[in-house]
Amino acid sequence: MYREQFVFILLLAYSFQPILALPGGAPQSVCHSLLPFHGGGIPPSSSRPPYRIVPHNVAVNQGQVLRVEIEPQFPELNFGGFMIQARNIRPPYQVIGRFAPPPDNQAQLIDCGGFDNTATHTSPAPKSGISFQWQAPSDFLGEIVFNATVAQEYAKFWVGIESPVINVVSRNVPILPSYNNGGATTRRPPFKQSVPNYIPTSNDQYEEQTDPIYEGCGQTKICFGFPDGCVNSKSCRTIATSIVRGERYEFEIKSAPGENPAYVAVALSSDDKMGDDSVMECVPEAGQIRAYASWTLPRPNLGVTRQGIPQKFIRLLDASYIDGVIYCRISRDARSTIYGKEFNLINTQYHLLVASGSSLKQNSVGYHDIGRLASGSPSYLADVAVFGGASKLFLRLHAAFMITAWIGTASAGILLARYFKQTWVGSQLCGKDQWFAWHRMFMILTWGLTIAAFVLIFIELGAWSAEDNPHAILGTITTIICFLQPIGTLFRPAPTSNKRPIFNWLHWLGGNIAHILAIVTIFFAVKLAKAELPSWFDWILVAFVAFHVIVHLVLSIFSWIQICGCVSERSAQRVNNFPMADMSPSRSSMKERKLDAPFSGLRKIILTIYILIVIIFVVVLVLIAVFAPIEEAIKSL
Structure with a gap:
């Protein structure tokens, strides 16, 4: 009895302490880490957060709106600052969707690799809770979670508070009422502390965060992209990576934000010219990524075809299509034969050709008008390196x-x-x-x-x-x-x-x-x-x-x-x-x-x-x- 009263008094005392969150809201420099830079680097609290993120359903249709709230576990508790965004639960954990501005001016929207996809406070005034309308992307299918940072006061804040998993489903799938059902909040899921879908790499909010696809380049995997030299500066318009896993080779291909390609592709070639090359394409279709094996026709009839190309030697392991950014991870057999030409990734050196374009053809991709680059010299795909482009x-x-x-x-x-x-x-x-x-x-x-x-x-x-x-x-x-x-x-x-x-x-x-x-x-x-x-x-x-x-x-x-x-x-x-x-x-x-x-x-x-x-x-x-x-x-x- 006395213990519960003591906890209540302690929480009540916390609620009256001054709240000094960043007055103007969180800056874009913390989009990736959600980590405030209070007091020159005060670390986040490691205790159990007294706040939770409550979505009003476990599923939402593509393009539809979902209500989500930040609220304390105890009515007497307030908070001053916050930052919230929705993320794909699969790598590379992109921020997706967009928020509508709250009518009470308690929040503002910022762009974290997209448009209005993150909400933060406008002032450090005490808040007993806040509600948002979040719109799911129209081109994404899969599971997401809401991640948030909540500051009870300037020196006490929690990073990585995570909501239950939300499933974004097709437009024609009926959504049944679930917990909360947009009404009373008495039937909430039990609160649990979970690991966020990201790991902050620095306590410095001003350190620029880079795409996870660059991690391990030249150390554990091959990386190559265009324009030439972009891997070192982590600014590729399209990048491809390769890593050996036993008898299979895994390739990652990804476009950069803002490019909005119709496809991205990587090819294995015996020279640095297009023609007679084995291609792996990643193509968005109906909001989902499909992977195809194709072939570049020899000169002078340059082009790409999937006709007669076996598809069994590649397998799509993971993919996402968020805000126009294509990402896919493909597993490929070490040995395959296409049009009578054997591709032996173990014993043969190859040039890598990376390309992306803005158009598609029937059963093939269009011209690589966004960009294309061939590696300068052939290499074994087991040789970990950052490839350089062919001479121009x-x-x-x-x-x-x-x-x-x-x-x-x-x-x-x-x-x-x-x-x-x-x-x-x-x-x-x-x-x-x-x-x-x-x-x-x-x-x-x-x-x-x-x-x-x-x-x-x-x-x-x-x-x-x-x-x-x-x-x-x-x-x-x-x-x-x-x-x-x-x-x-x-x-x-x-x-x-x-x-x-x-x-x-x-x-x-x-x-x-x-x-x-x-x-x-x-x-x-x-x-x-x-x-x-x-x-x-x-x-x-x-x-x-x-x-x-x-x-x-x-x-x-x-x-x-x-x-x-x-x-x-x-x-x-x-x-x-x-x-x-x-x-x-x-x-x-x-x-x-x-x-x-x-x-x-x-x-x-x-x-x-x-x-x-x-x-x-x-x-x-x-x-x-x-x-x-x-x-x-x-x-x-």
Whole structure:
């Protein structure tokens, strides 16, 4: 009797102690651990929590709402701070679902890898209990629990309070009333202390928590993902791991939050190219993950098929699909035969190919437009390591050469040929007029860089691009025109020939068409998965085009001033009426070329400024293309 009274008085005394939880609620930095950083690292209480998490049913339909409460075991007990979220009970224990804002403003919602999927307090004012409306995900089936941290006071809090297990079932499954039934709370399940579905790794709330799939990489399992080097920074857009378990090999594949792929896949290949590879796919279907074995078709008919592929040598062990993140764990036999080709994971070295894409086809996956990477060298899957990606030297050189050619040298060469034929009159270089000598040098560089880039990309790919993007066809047309331009100059008629105007127009038309197509082709390169270029790369290209057009307009205005007779008669006698006048040359115009045309000094200044700014554009664009993905390169510095 006296013992019960003593416990009651003690609990009553606790309820009147000041509550000093974090005033603004829990920060996002504790999303994973749920561990407050009170008093510079006060540890959580190890005693039995006097609070419990009470859901109002043991099951909920996909997309439906479930009521859940945080409340003390004793009516006299209050609490000040809290943090609550729902988690999948299976690895990697993602936070799922979303909360509705409570009407009494006692709680606020934060994002922990999803939208409004965690609730915390708005003030440390004493609370006798709080109720939430939690909406189950529409794309998840399985068991979840609510995990919570509750602070009775600043120095006394409990981490990892766990609710009973809740089953998220299909929409068409009827939900029967269970304990509480949304009404009185007298029929609650007995309280029990349970182990949370996570283990805090640090008492520092500011330490960033990483995905558990990275644990053991290079120590107990093989890890490989894209972009290259992402395993070390734990920032892979798609990652695959492999570990040996007796005669079977386990593979994990996972996408990153925000990617929302239609599939993720890993393949075993005898080289670092796609074709004749054994693929394991993880594909969401009706809210659940399915695992399939498939095959990549050889070149030139690249693609993926499941037809005729045995499925018995792989088995899906675990999977989840939460907030667009695909995770699966697959067990594979050490030996299998596909299309007469034996895959012996024990005695044969393989390249790993990791890929993900945003589309599916009938009985197969679509193109890996989100990303793809092949490991640089073959290895035994029993050799624990972090794989590095295959070299992209030729791909990067292709991009650098094309940008230099068509943003840099071609732009300057065309400008010189159009507006500077009567500048530096009387001055020659290598026996040719200055404008022509520089024009020819720039266009030879353009021709050489373009042909080299064209050859390099075919060496890199080994076949025609499989991406659904006009970049390849436009680039090929540009290269063909560029290749023919200097050949045409070998058959250039004499200046006095009546066929010279035809050549001039064709040469002018071919050069300008190639230049325009090349820039459009570079715009399309931004959408290529292999290029890994940021979306804002487009804006730099837009800025260049705008600058290029403005310079053309300014130089054209000078020419129109001459045409309108806005210069002296003496000056007018020594100018071409329009920069295209040489397209149809006459004897009189040839005699007039003895002195520089008016505004030659200003044109030289504009040309100098133009070339300097174009060099800046070229350097910036080449650096972005060569170090793509540039965001990852910056993070690694």
